[in-house]
Amino acid sequence: MAADETVGTSVLGRPIEAIVFRPPSYARPRPPAILFGALHGDEPATALQAQRLIEELLDRPPGRETWIIPAVNIDGLLAGTKNNARDVDLNRNFAAANWTAAHKGGSFPGAIPESEPETQALSALIARVGAERLVALHATFKVMNWDGRGRALAEEMARLAGYPASGDIGYPTPGSFGSKYGLDQGLEVVTVEVPYLEVDEQAWLDTRTALRWAVDLPS
Numbered sequence: 001m002a003a004d005e006t007v008g009t010s011v012l013g014r015p016i017e018a019i020v021f022r023p024p025s026y027a028r029p030r031p032p033a034i035l036f037g038a039l040h041g042d043e044p045a046t047a048l049q050a051q052r053l054i055e056e057l058l059d060r061p062p063g064r065e066t067w068i069i070p071a072v073n074i075d076g077l078l079a080g081t082k083n084n085a086r087d088v089d090l091n092r093n094f095a096a097a098n099w100t101a102a103h104k105g106g107s108f109p110g111a112i113p114e115s116e117p118e119t120q121a122l123s124a125l126i127a128r129v130g131a132e133r134l135v136a137l138h139a140t141f142k143v144m145n146w147d148g149r150g151r152a153l154a155e156e157m158a159r160l161a162g163y164p165a166s167g168d169i170g171y172p173t174p175g176s177f178g179s180k181y182g183l184d185q186g187l188e189v190v191t192v193e194v195p196y197l198e199v200d201e202q203a204w205l206d207t208r209t210a211l212r213w214a215v216d217l218p219s
């Protein structure tokens with residue numbers, strides 16, 4: 001069964017929409033998965049991937065409870081901006097042990113950890129449903145990056161997509177999603193980086209099998 005759910009509200013009052021797929025009651029219980037796109041609003045290729053995955057899963061549901069949020073940063077997506085409507089980089093705003101108020105370039109982390117409603121919405125959902133497998137969609141590297149327990153999943157997804165896998169994105173990411181849920185909490189976190197910024201069907205074609213694997217693989 002699939003159902004729409006609003007999981008939060010953006011700075012500008014827009015609903016942050018999710019779709020949840022729930023397996024039949026007799027299915028073997030597995031920890032829920034959450035997959036999300038457009039944490040950065042200027043990466044619309046990631047929202048497209050999430051939408052395409054939803055369309056596939058409506059035809060053939062996943063083997064575990066799966067939540068998909070095409071656009072966490074809905075205000076940024078509609079404005080074409082990386083940051084949210086208060087100019088905060090949401091991937092520096094999570095309450096990770098390494099969060100810092102210091103910023104470089106355009107990566108404003110917010111005044112305090114999880115100051116932003118979009119960050120709060122995603123964090124609240126993860127806590128509420130007890131998700132242990134977390135897949136973040138980003139651009140524009142070409143890599144499957146893992147944090148926490150995500151290595152095996154990232155390596156398999158990399159193989160399926162023909163992308164490299166890496167445990168190090170190559171620069172510090174204080175207050176990032178991967179820092180909080182991978183480094184701090186040890187969950188299974190994979191960041192899918194596609195080399196396409198704009199809405200590009202190729203991003204979906206590259207990652208289609210890997211994303212299906214992420215929501216189907218028994219564990």
Ligand SMILES: [Zn+2]
Nearest residue numbers: 040043138139
């Ligand atoms: Zn990004």
